[in-house]
Amino acid sequence: MTIENGVTRRGLLKTAAAVGGVAVGSGAITGFPTIWAQNIKNVTLRQFGTGVSDVNAIAVKCKEDLGFTLQLTALDSDAVTQRAITQPKSYDIADIEYWICKKVFPRGVLQPMDTKKLKYFDKIVPLFINGKLTPDSVIAQGTAPHTVGFVEGQESTKFSKTPTEWFTMVPTIYNADTLGIRPDLVGRPITQWKDLADPAFKGKASILNIPSIGIMDAAMVCESLGVIKYADKGNMTKAEIDKTIAVLIDLKKQGQFRAFWKTFDESVNLMVSGEVIIQSMWSPAVAAVRSKGVPCVYQPLKEGYRSWGGGLGLAKHLSGIELEAAYEYINWYTSGWVGAYLNRQGYYSAVLETAKAHMEPYEWAFWMEGKPAEKDIMSPEGKLMEKAGAVRDGGSFYERMGHVACWNAVMDEDKYMIQKWNEFIAA
Numbered sequence: 001m002t003i004e005n006g007v008t009r010r011g012l013l014k015t016a017a018a019v020g021g022v023a024v025g026s027g028a029i030t031g032f033p034t035i036w037a038q039n040i041k042n043v044t045l046r047q048f049g050t051g052v053s054d055v056n057a058i059a060v061k062c063k064e065d066l067g068f069t070l071q072l073t074a075l076d077s078d079a080v081t082q083r084a085i086t087q088p089k090s091y092d093i094a095d096i097e098y099w100i101c102k103k104v105f106p107r108g109v110l111q112p113m114d115t116k117k118l119k120y121f122d123k124i125v126p127l128f129i130n131g132k133l134t135p136d137s138v139i140a141q142g143t144a145p146h147t148v149g150f151v152e153g154q155e156s157t158k159f160s161k162t163p164t165e166w167f168t169m170v171p172t173i174y175n176a177d178t179l180g181i182r183p184d185l186v187g188r189p190i191t192q193w194k195d196l197a198d199p200a201f202k203g204k205a206s207i208l209n210i211p212s213i214g215i216m217d218a219a220m221v222c223e224s225l226g227v228i229k230y231a232d233k234g235n236m237t238k239a240e241i242d243k244t245i246a247v248l249i250d251l252k253k254q255g256q257f258r259a260f261w262k263t264f265d266e267s268v269n270l271m272v273s274g275e276v277i278i279q280s281m282w283s284p285a286v287a288a289v290r291s292k293g294v295p296c297v298y299q300p301l302k303e304g305y306r307s308w309g310g311g312l313g314l315a316k317h318l319s320g321i322e323l324e325a326a327y328e329y330i331n332w333y334t335s336g337w338v339g340a341y342l343n344r345q346g347y348y349s350a351v352l353e354t355a356k357a358h359m360e361p362y363e364w365a366f367w368m369e370g371k372p373a374e375k376d377i378m379s380p381e382g383k384l385m386e387k388a389g390a391v392r393d394g395g396s397f398y399e400r401m402g403h404v405a406c407w408n409a410v411m412d413e414d415k416y417m418i419q420k421w422n423e424f425i426a427a
Contacts, residue, residue, distance in 0.1 A: 004173075017216070022063045039321055041068060043069070044069040046071045047073070047312075048074070048093075049073075049075070049095025052282070053173050053310065058072075059340075064076075065332060068329075071184065080096055084110075086200060091315055092318055093312055093329070094169075095172075096311070097408060098407070099143045100150075101313065102147075105151070105157060105168050106157045110314060112153075118331065120351045124351055125351075128311075131144045137236065140405060141234040141409075142232075142235075151164065169310075173350070174312060176306075177308060178301055179279065179280065179298075180280075180281030180296055181297050182274065188225075190299050192303060193301050194221055197256060201278050204397065206249075206267075206421055207280050208260070208267070208279075213280075213308070214421065215421060216408055224303055234407065236411055241411075241422065248424045258270070258275055259276060268285050268289055286393070287379070296395065298346075304403040305403055305405060306407075309400070315328055335351075339354055340356075340363075344367065344379060345379065352368070362375050366399045372389050372397035373386055373387070373389060419421065
């Protein structure tokens, strides 16, 4: 398995082993019983998820700070869903999105988390607790994370409508997604989702081919075009699905789409090459295009953003020292270093306070407050991402996450939707 940045899993483990040998004896691990500290170095936690957050640097830093090995596998979203359900003994930590959690948690393959064991639970962004960024926010359509964030009890697989002591996942990463554009090639301002369907971009547009996400982008386009008004974009009727897919098939037959991408790298390559000039995109992919010296903008749109969020879930089989290590890992994950790492790529961390403590004030001002960069903005790997003076596309955290129209979703008619989506891809 090759992880997103091109590092093989075998290489990752070699690297992790090399840096990890000193961790246990160096004082990095504190506050544990002696026997626990002696045994922890023998623990390996197997984590799988999408390439978005299953990255080598996190595994290496985990080994340095905690002493045990984090073994990563990166897959696409559909493969993640399938593995979570069908191979529950093959992983210890599931790094999954909330729409995937809606499919996975009721299957009984993950265990509810005790919120009393989560050190930073009370500092988690309220979006994940009650669905609101601020007290007067409107809850967005789709599978909002808080709707699948809690279960009714320690042995329950039934989602709770209100917060309980039992968490399905610890939120770790989220973002407000929109269209990426090549400003040097589109030739005019891009202001609405319907611009993706403009005949001016025939053969130069792309939409992502992950049904549960792509259908939401399609819904944003259809509402923007004025051809459909959904009761809830995140839970379409069969008639609404049919109409949405008919619009997509018509666009495809007219030659609107150059490609349908599934992975981060595919979306980057399409934009860098200029084969595509407007498409569904993820914020760090836009940053990756810009880091290659190619103009690319993550375009704020009138109708708002499509949002997604992910978190870490515990496999049902985890117990004993492995379960304790998993809780320790999750508390470490939310303690700030990883949050800052994710923020520096254009994502958002779920515990803002700890991430802020691991960022320079000018970095926080750029990424989170929408202020012009006082200095050059570098990636976690030290690559130039933005020059001094640049302003983040879409502005501040509250401007972006405050304009979320819908979350990636699993519909009641999910199977039917996927069947119809596949008809669109095959058309």
